[in-house]
Amino acid sequence: MSRRVRLLLIVFSLCLSLTITGCGLQGLLGNKSKNSSKKTSGSQTIIAVSLNEDDPNKLLISKGIDDLAKKENVKVKYIDKNASTTEESPLKDAKILIYQGGNESILQKSQSDKIPVLALTQLPAGVKPEGIITPDQEKVGELMAQTLVSKVTEGQIIVLQGDPTEGGFQERLAGNRAVLTKYPKITVQSIPSPSGSESVAKAALADFIQKNPGKVQGILAHTEKLAAQANEVLKQAQLDKKVVLIGGQASVSSLDRMVSGTQAGDIDTSPYLQGVNAYQWAQKIIKKEPLEVTESITSDQGEIPAKVIPVKAVTPENIAVVQKSYTKTLKNAEQDKKQKEAQTEKASQSKNQSKDQGGDKKSQDQGQSGNKQGSASDSQGKSKDSSAVPAGVEKVTERIKTETTREYLDAQGKVVGTEKTANEQVKTVPPEMLKQQTEQPKAAGSSEDQGKKADKEKQQ
Template structure:
């Protein structure tokens, strides 16, 4: 045997070995990859989040939560009112800012800890709260206003008067305004669902005091927008300061219809909410820098610093908010596409399983049909007679394809078949049916493995 021939044999053997090993390795890697993905999904910490739909910066809050959740393989589920599935299924904690309040009772019933965000929910005792410095925000609002207004009437459009954050913000407003003896304060409270009454109350007060009202402090973006619309409607030049900056309020400031606002750092609220949520889940100590008294007792708090938005820093704030919101929108779109892809993949996998199950069922049914079709031959039968009837129909057509005549013939043939042959055929059919059933079972077993 020549050296060249030996070399070729060695190379062929080596290639075959690599091919076989490679196939097995790829299969192994594929299975391991699938197992890793499954294990990763099983180990995910699920955090339920319910945000206030009226918050103009909820996208920034969710951005702060999502950015850190990605780093730690945590899954964030947002509460939806119309969702038919169990919203808290698998959740380790609920971050609650607003939304459907029934989710709070459900969370308590299922012993899922609650972390409050921005404001304290009523009727439950959360493990803690992440909130902007409400009193400081109120003080900064008033300081912005008194830089231009030092006398006359100031209208405060307060948020929910029963909410502790709103009370603190009002206290901050009055602490500053009280230092100006020539300023009188009129407060219009806005309870949830009574925004139209608040607007009407503002219109009536401005009409009764057409010359004396010099400034308006609006605690929320919703109230600031209403005030701006009323001033435009009545053609009033009154200084307006908001308490919750957003891209919309930044536009009003740029156009000169609003003189100031407050940056409550919504992104940082989201970041800190996520960090505290993880600490609560892991039963780790919280980085508490304050506490808030509620009807349920003292609640540990993390206070987020706030800052005034003025004409001097508006461009910086605008750039920061615009950039972060754009990034948040891109992340949201990517997440929706990923969820859609996962759902589609799951449906495809389910369809494939059903198809395989259907094929197995067909194989079993086929075996049963064959078994059923072969009837038993009586033991005393000595011969079997078969009658085969053939029917033939003929049509005679002309050149145009028109039928000009028909003919029908029937042929009947009778033959005798030995009973041993029929029995042999029946036995073969039974064996075939059994083999088909065993094959289906083997496939099912392989699938389970």
């Protein structure tokens, strides 16, 4: 064989080997990829959410989160304000925490468990979140003031501020001032309301109106809670149709007040969209994808990437559309909540019922076992009592007492007289005879069993 032929054979064999090996590797890689894909799709992502209990639009925010979560294999775990972190962690298996407010210990737990935090509406204290979803707070303040000055251009204006420690407080106030400073005939009186002191702000407002009769022309309430309290004060003073009230956080309740004429305006902060965007950013953070940052917010922890949600003023022209949207979304959210609660309760009842049935069966089995043991013990006791003869017995006596009743009847069978006689007899029984009497039934039983066995063998 020539050298060229041998070389061609070697090259051909090598190519054939590579082709076969390559196909095998490709198949293995393909199978591995498929298995990995199945494993990934089978696992469920958990997103923990802690919302502010005082937010009137809490259900609308959660509706935005839940609607997107339903479309994907994602479980949303809402953490109650009173959730304990000492037992099983509420953040167990969670990939991220969306935090608006609630239990502050959850924040600390997220840091110790190295779970990323996405802030919602406001920046949490002492924690640097991966980002924040927030309405345009400064624009909220501007729109509030613009709505007010479209109705009032002079006189006393009261600004019911939110909690100074909350994020967005300074921005809303700056938005108010940016507009009101353009009207020199307007005098501004600010009433702060730190967290938990809304009742103090309400009392301060009532006192100011009483001491300055006829001077207050308008009120800017930064939150729905403050707007509701201002409305109560104005009603008590019979000024609810005279003093212009503008809110900064539209809700179903505030929109109802606008329709009734006791509130002149409000700001739609798009709570449903806040929830939608919070979910989308949470998924991007989990998957380590780039965020769609519109701007950044400076905090004590540094610059925080932010997604700012546009806001709009609620006016008599668009009140019908906005109110319908809020009412419908809230109704759907309440229905979803009821369904979840019903499913949770049903699952809990089913679990408890299974436990009860298991316990009853165990008790029943134990009872039956006890009865069997008791019956066996009774039988053994009776047998033992009937056959036992005390040691050292030399003589056994039996006392037999008989009673005879004799009746005397006439021709018709009627009893005309009776006679009773009693007879008592004492017999002496040797102990050996007593033992023989007790052993005879056993022997008879054994003979009977042997007889039955013999008959059975004959039949076969």
